[in-house]
Amino acid sequence: MASLLKNSTQRAVRPLCRFRGLASLPVYLDAQATNPTDPRVLDSMLPYLTEQYGNPHSRTHQYGWDSEKAVDKAREQIAGLINAHPKEIVFTSGATESNNTALKGVARFYKGKKKHIITTQTEHKCVLDSCRKLQEEGIDVTYLGVKKSGLIDLEEFEKAIRPDTVLASIMTVNNEIGVIQSIEEIGKICRKHKVFFHTDAAQAVGKIPIDVNAMNIDLLSISGHKIYGPKGVGALFVRRRPRVRLEAIISGGGQERGLRSGTVPSPLTVGLGAACEIASVEHAYDYEHAKRLSQKLVDGIQSRVGHIERNGDPQHTYPGCVNLSFSFIEGESLLMALKDIAISSGSACTSASLEPSYVLRALGSREDLAHSSIRFGIGRFTTESEIDYVIDKIEHHVNRLREMSPLWEMYQEGIDLSTIQWSQH
Amino acid sequence: MAVTRSQKYRMIELDEIKYEKLSSQALESLTEYLEDLGDQMVDNEEFDIEYSQGVLTLRTGNAGAGVYVLNKQPPNKQIWLSSPISGPERYDYDASHDAWFCRHTDQSLGQLLKSELTEIFGQDIEIPIN
Numbered sequence: 001m002a003s004l005l006k007n008s009t010q011r012a013v014r015p016l017c018r019f020r021g022l023a024s025l026p027v028y029l030d031a032q033a034t035n036p037t038d039p040r041v042l043d044s045m046l047p048y049l050t051e052q053y054g055n056p057h058s059r060t061h062q063y064g065w066d067s068e069k070a071v072d073k074a075r076e077q078i079a080g081l082i083n084a085h086p087k088e089i090v091f092t093s094g095a096t097e098s099n100n101t102a103l104k105g106v107a108r109f110y111k112g113k114k115k116h117i118i119t120t121q122t123e124h125k126c127v128l129d130s131c132r133k134l135q136e137e138g139i140d141v142t143y144l145g146v147k148k149s150g151l152i153d154l155e156e157f158e159k160a161i162r163p164d165t166v167l168a169s170i171m172t173v174n175n176e177i178g179v180i181q182s183i184e185e186i187g188k189i190c191r192k193h194k195v196f197f198h199t200d201a202a203q204a205v206g207k208i209p210i211d212v213n214a215m216n217i218d219l220l221s222i223s224g225h226k227i228y229g230p231k232g233v234g235a236l237f238v239r240r241r242p243r244v245r246l247e248a249i250i251s252g253g254g255q256e257r258g259l260r261s262g263t264v265p266s267p268l269t270v271g272l273g274a275a276c277e278i279a280s281v282e283h284a285y286d287y288e289h290a291k292r293l294s295q296k297l298v299d300g301i302q303s304r305v306g307h308i309e310r311n312g313d314p315q316h317t318y319p320g321c322v323n324l325s326f327s328f329i330e331g332e333s334l335l336m337a338l339k340d341i342a343i344s345s346g347s348a349c350t351s352a353s354l355e356p357s358y359v360l361r362a363l364g365s366r367e368d369l370a371h372s373s374i375r376f377g378i379g380r381f382t383t384e385s386e387i388d389y390v391i392d393k394i395e396h397h398v399n400r401l402r403e404m405s406p407l408w409e410m411y412q413e414g415i416d417l418s419t420i421q422w423s424q425h
Numbered sequence: 426m427a428v429t430r431s432q433k434y435r436m437i438e439l440d441e442i443k444y445e446k447l448s449s450q451a452l453e454s455l456t457e458y459l460e461d462l463g464d465q466m467v468d469n470e471e472f473d474i475e476y477s478q479g480v481l482t483l484r485t486g487n488a489g490a491g492v493y494v495l496n497k498q499p500p501n502k503q504i505w506l507s508s509p510i511s512g513p514e515r516y517d518y519d520a521s522h523d524a525w526f527c528r529h530t531d532q533s534l535g536q537l538l539k540s541e542l543t544e545i546f547g548q549d550i551e552i553p554i555n
Contacts, residue, residue, distance in 0.1 A: 243464050254477035
């Protein structure tokens, strides 16, 4: 542990490409999509990719025993971050697989007696799609709406619970707008009604404090690359007391207590473990860092640009995720203009479609504002000078695009934009 | 066919499919029962029950008795037991009693587990198999 953190006093830890001064790469502000692997995580993984490459399930030789030991240590590190027991951690290929396993696994196991699930309209695509699949299998699903703040209404949630509700799945931190749900209250309600509580904590783990016992969480999804770990690995917390039973969605050799067959990828899990341990030590510092930069970004843009709207209640948001709508301009054109800044509008997994984000729609965002939203992601390795650069560029291009915008012109002439009759070609 | 000294039980010929079904049923129902038992024993953190690949492992945790292992033995159509109290034993299936029995004693697997686990955990254990 000491060796992992000996660089932590020097906050000049940066991803390798910056050291080589690759000026051609954009400034990275897409933390919700992915993050650079922390160099300390990479260090911890290398031995398991080079010399200690044994399969952790090989029982008969040193290679296997060493790998197994490393995987067990990773389990402890992850459990430590969320106050779980190491036996409750199941390794998966990422939060998407964890979400699939939690939803489909629990629903299918209890299918005979319970056939209702509650979730929200702002969940990640993999949760919504899993629910849709379960509907085809005969499970009823309630998709709760959210308030303008992005939070669910707790009374509405409690009312939606039926005697045959088996699971509620509500994400901790939203990946598009950064809103933090009232997890502790939701957990209390679920425990009261004996409903299993699953939360997709991919954007939350290591960033805000999570305690699965205090929050009455029964299932929790973790993503490696969201907390500066490697891509391709994640974990699912499955509570043992009271026991959560689920049907495995992957069949095979019965690894991970029969819940997830397949060779556990020791280098990746070691990386995930290291990332979690770093996060448990540094999360407070990271949070202050993100908050400071986030405040700077929002204040800077607000004061120099104006006519912007923040999506999601800033009081209940993780500061590292800032989602802003810029009136009178189109989001895609702003993104294209900001070629040397890596940001996104809508989430990465839905960016292929031209539809405005369903999350913003669920917030009740106006069509035109939903189309003009940009998501800024601030992370451990974001610097203040990068934020300054972004504010400058935003000011420049937003003003430029507004100059060209007929909507801006009409607004300045005092026309109420909601009265416009849009004609078809 | 081996000589059986058991007075009560009689071994039957099992085909692979029937053996697989019966042995799975026995081990699965034991697993479920022991899992529920473990859930009740809130103070026993180290109590653990794992059933995977046809092997059932029961760690008695702070009851201090050690580890039980039960596994399928398809070539002999048996269930094998390793008990930290009474040691190793092998069990054949008797259809008329729907029980797994030991050829050397007159005891069934269910009876042995019931008596040993009741002793270990200090409470009445209702093993779900004969």
